[in-house]
Structure formats: C-alpha cells, structure tokens
Amino acid sequence: MTKLLEGGPIPVSQLAVDLHMSEKQVRSRLEQVEDLLFYHEWGRICKKPRIGIWLEASEAQQAQIRDYIGTFEGHGFEIDDRQSYIIYRLFELNRRQGLSARSLADKLYVSTPTLNKLIRSVQDYFDAWNITVLNDRRSGYLLQYEENDFRSALASFFLENIKDDEREKVMERYFYGIDLSALKRIIVRLEHEWHLHFSNQVFTQMLVFVALAISRSDTPVHVRQEDVKLLEHYNEYLFAKAIFDEIERVEDRTLSEEDVFYLTMQMICAGFVRIGDPAQPVHSYDENLTRFVDEVIDSMGSILDHDFSHDQQLRQSLILHLRSAVFRLRHGQPRSNELLSYIKKEFAQVYAASWMISMLFEKYFDLMITDDELGYIVLLLQTALERKDVKYKAVLIADFSRSYGELIRQRILSYVPEIKEVRILSRFEKDNPHYQQADVILSRTSVHDRRNIVVENLLTEEGVLKLRQKMQDMPHPISRSSTIFSLDCSA
Numbered sequence: 235m236t237k238l239l240e241g242g243p244i245p246v247s248q249l250a251v252d253l254h255m256s257e258k259q260v261r262s263r264l265e266q267v268e269d270l271l272f273y274h275e276w277g278r279i280c281k282k283p284r285i286g287i288w289l290e291a292s293e294a295q296q297a298q299i300r301d302y303i304g305t306f307e308g309h310g311f312e313i314d315d316r317q318s319y320i321i322y323r324l325f326e327l328n329r330r331q332g333l334s335a336r337s338l339a340d341k342l343y344v345s346t347p348t349l350n351k352l353i354r355s356v357q358d359y360f361d362a363w364n365i366t367v368l369n370d371r372r373s374g375y376l377l378q379y380e381e382n383d384f385r386s387a388l389a390s391f392f393l394e395n396i397k398d399d400e401r402e403k404v405m406e407r408y409f410y411g412i413d414l415s416a417l418k419r420i421i422v423r424l425e426h427e428w429h430l431h432f433s434n435q436v437f438t439q440m441l442v443f444v445a446l447a448i449s450r451s452d453t454p455v456h457v458r459q460e461d462v463k464l465l466e467h468y469n470e471y472l473f474a475k476a477i478f479d480e481i482e483r484v485e486d487r488t489l490s491e492e493d494v495f496y497l498t499m500q501m502i503c504a505g506f507v508r509i510g511d512p513a514q515p516v517h518s519y520d521e522n523l524t525r526f527v528d529e530v531i532d533s534m535g536s537i538l539d540h541d542f543s544h545d546q547q548l549r550q551s552l553i554l555h556l557r558s559a560v561f562r563l564r565h566g567q568p569r570s571n572e573l574l575s576y577i578k579k580e581f582a583q584v585y586a587a588s589w590m591i592s593m594l595f596e597k598y599f600d601l602m603i604t605d606d607e608l609g610y611i612v613l614l615l616q617t618a619l620e621r622k623d624v625k626y627k628a629v630l631i632a633d634f635s636r637s638y639g640e641l642i643r644q645r646i647l648s649y650v651p652e653i654k655e656v657r658i659l660s661r662f663e664k665d666n667p668h669y670q671q672a673d674v675i676l677s678r679t680s681v682h683d684r685r686n687i688v689v690e691n692l693l694t695e696e697g698v699l700k701l702r703q704k705m706q707d708m709p710h711p712i713s714r715s716s717t718i719f720s721l722d723c724s725a
Contacts, residue, residue: 332373
C-alpha cells in the first residue's frame, strides 16, 4: 500500500520487481488491499491496461491510510499458524464481505486441497460456538452466526490462539479506530475505585467485549428477559454500567443497555466476585439458587453421614461458585477442570455420591451439569469434610495489590481445609505477631523460612493442588498460649 501512496500509475510488473514477488502474488495482495479500502471507505484502486494501477483517494483518506500503515510498521505482525490466520480473517469480515479462496490460498502458499482441509479444521473450531463457515460462490468464505456467539468466540480466540507478545498488536489491528488504551485506563481506574483486581485473562475479556460494544453497535446482542431481571441486582451489573457510563461520557456516544447486560453476564461466567463479608446474607433474587444449595447440603450430608448444616463457609462457597456455573452452562461457556482426574481418584466416595447433585441441578435449573463443573462442587464438599481437622494458621506474603490478595485468601479458605486462617502481610513485616505465630508462610517466591511454601499462582487449579499436596508434608502446628496479644484488639 505504501507504493500506491507514492502517487502516479505503476505497472503490476514493476510492483512485482520492487516487492520481489510474482505478478500473481501481487494481484492477490491487491485484492486484499481493495477489500481493506472498501471496508474502511478509504478510496479505491484504479486500473488501466498498459498504464498500470494507482490509488484514487482524497488527502484525508490518504492520511488515514498512512496512520493505519504506521500502526503496524516495524512490528512484524503475523499470525504464523495457518488455521488461526484463517479464523482471524473470517472474524475481520463484515456481514457483506466474503473471503476469496484464491487470495487465501495465495497468501498461505497452499494448494486447493490443502486449503479445503484447513477450512474443515476451521469449521471444527467454530462448531463449539455454533458458528458456520459458508462457501458462497460469489463472495467466497463467510461466517453465519448469532451475535452473542460471535463475540464470545472472538474473545476466546484472542486469549487462546494469539501469543501473549502478539495479542496487543493483533487487537489494535482488529479494533482499528478505537482507542484501546483509553478503554484500558477507564477499566483500570474503576477497578481501583471499586477495590477489585482482575486476572489478566478476565481483564482482556472485558476489554474485548467493551471494544466490541463500540465497534459493532449496529449489531445488537440478545439477552433473555428473565436474565435481565436477575442480572440487574448483581454487583457485576453495577460495575459494567459504571464502565459504559464512563465510556459514553468520555467518547460522547450512546451504547445499548443490552451490551451492559451482556458484559455483566460475561463477568459472572468468568467467576467475577466482589470481595465482601463471607457471612453476608444472600439476597432474595438468589432464592432458587440458595434452595438448591441447601438441598444439596442436606442430601449430601445424609449420604455421607456428615452434618454440613452449620457450615456457612461451605454454603457461601457453593452459592458463589454455582452462580457463575449456572450462567456458564446456560450460555454455552462450560469451564474445564484440570483437577477432575485427581478429584475422581482421591475423593472417590464424594464423587460417587454426586449423582444426586446432577439430578437436583436438572430439577432446579433445567440444565445438565458437566463433569467438570461437578468436580468443583465435589472439591468444595470434600474440603468441608476435612475442615473439622483444620489447625493451621497461614500468612500470605503479598507482592501484589491488597484486593488481589483478598481474592487469593478467599480461594485458599474455600479449597484448602487444612488452613483455617490467612493473614495478608508484606515481606517486610517479619516482626508482626501474626507472622511469628503462623504455621505456614505462603509466597510466590522464597522468603527463606522453614515454614515457607512457594506457589507461583494460587488462582489456578494447579496452584491449589500443589498447595494441598505440600500441606500434607507440613509438621503438626505448634501449640500456642491462649493469652497471646491480638492485633484485632489494638487501637
């Protein structure tokens, strides 16, 4: 495209020499440039036999083209994996466009049979999102989808198919014309104001969904009315609305209420929880969920011959987990459980009894619960069974924000029954009474203490499993005097 901006007609043969390509390859690239110009309304390529080709565009359009080229110049942007490249190109299309099989084959340097094989693998990828790859005789390859599925699939693609060091460049290219840096600043500022901390994955998902709400405002998402009535009561809705209100104020544009509810739903599916008092009463709009949890606790208590009725930690953990699980299953976003094989083997008794939970889940929510989601419930129940033997006090060394530490603390108390108390301290507070009296010192890097257990990421299933395994080798907790001074009583 830079050559065309230099002005004047230029023969295709000369372009081929300058770019060290064949004339066929140059014509293939020109088709892609024409698609780009048409999509962004940046002018058009004119052609005249024996004269050559040239760009017909206004000064303003040429300035936009130069900005676009400058965004990626020197970045070496490329999606190396052929399947991922095709998926990306299909995501780039608008509903009026198709992707030429010829240009695609030329770009990837593959034969037609190989391209057909690649398209079949791409269709297999899209099957999980109920998206169909069509081959229109005139337009080429294009996608057929519902808007909700398209947005979910695109967010997943950015997270799972694009390398970490390339993701920002690919997203900048896809959302060209949208200031992603400004959107990031809005989310980060509100994150701090609300005393929250998102994982990188959840943050990226939120950024993608917000950018899609802006770039695809003419293609609305669909949120069921019964979900709307439920979602507007949640903290996630208030947070999503705060984000959109700020964007509307800064960008001076109007976004749909459906997009607010859609972002709310995605945050719930991702397991977003505002940290608060674990004993906080559950609101009336979760009554169906709480009835389900109470029946699970009662029934599993009878089967396992254990009284769970007074275990408020189990009840709250089940409610928080299942609230997200119901939305994930209802909207086709099941979560995989990397601990499932371990759970089936180590907690066989509880897992065998969990058939009853599956029946109750279908009764209350008219949904089939997956083995992966069931595994999480089994883990929470097993944790409650072992909680009666809890004797360890732990200190979490925080080299991260306080809110992030609270998220880790909640996860430890939910899934590691050997630990009954977690205090969050910095690595410079070794003279703190809680540090001195702790049985376990948890950190991401070594603190050179015999009580230290190093786990890089306690928000992952692998991190939780690693901690539980290491806790089995911990010595019995030391006995303490009941008269030790407590910081909780100090003024």
